[in-house]
Amino acid sequence: MSELEALRAQVDRLASIEAIRGLVSAYCAACDEHDMPRLMSLFSEDACFDAPNGAMVANGRAAIEEMFIHTFKIRGPSYHWTHDVCIDVDAEHPDRASGLVMAHAETCPNGVMSIAAMRYHDQYRRENGVWLFARREIQFLYYVPFAEYDNVLTRPNRVVMGQDRHAADVPEALRPWREFIDTHGPLEL
Numbered sequence: 001m002s003e004l005e006a007l008r009a010q011v012d013r014l015a016s017i018e019a020i021r022g023l024v025s026a027y028c029a030a031c032d033e034h035d036m037p038r039l040m041s042l043f044s045e046d047a048c049f050d051a052p053n054g055a056m057v058a059n060g061r062a063a064i065e066e067m068f069i070h071t072f073k074i075r076g077p078s079y080h081w082t083h084d085v086c087i088d089v090d091a092e093h094p095d096r097a098s099g100l101v102m103a104h105a106e107t108c109p110n111g112v113m114s115i116a117a118m119r120y121h122d123q124y125r126r127e128n129g130v131w132l133f134a135r136r137e138i139q140f141l142y143y144v145p146f147a148e149y150d151n152v153l154t155r156p157n158r159v160v161m162g163q164d165r166h167a168a169d170v171p172e173a174l175r176p177w178r179e180f181i182d183t184h185g186p187l188e189l
Contacts, residue, residue, distance in 0.1 A: 043064055044125055045061050049135075050138075052169045055159075074110050081103065083104070085099060096124070097126075114146065119139045122137075123136075
């Protein structure tokens with residue numbers, strides 16, 4: 001690779017990272033505004049949305065749209081914001097990238113003020129020059145009514161969706177967390 005080709009590749013990588021950050025921000029705004037056309041424009045036709053607890057799973061843009069319509073019908077105003085966005089553009093396939101997005105959301109499902117802390121594990125794909133979500137997996141640290149927030153981290157079933165309680169996806173299921181416990185013993189809470 002010539003010096004000029006290497007420079008072009010570096011500029012493309014940096015421009016891609018910035019475009020993907022914009023994609024992540026557009027997702028938050030579209031969710032909060034219940035802007036279905038904008039939200040759906042962010043996903044590839046064959047995209048997958050997934051959650052380890054099975055509460056939010058859809059394959060293909062049409063199924064993702066149906067899932068979000070159902071979600072938005074029971075959720076009033078919300079506010080999503082992202083913190084750290086870590087993006088890795090595939091050097092071998094510069095139209096593919098992966099990301100880890102740390103985020104929070106304030107929501108109101110079924111009229112219950114709630115707060116969530118989550119991580120998104122993303123796969124992005126550039127199609128016709130536009131970066132899209134090819135896969136988005138949401139993992140929850142917690143998703144609880146505000147009334148439960150004061151002691152949310154002291155129990156394992158920290159994800160409340162309707163009448164169902166689910167075990168948190170992170171950190172307990174993460175390999176480094178389990179290795180720490182295996183090496184150093186249980187936490188002393």
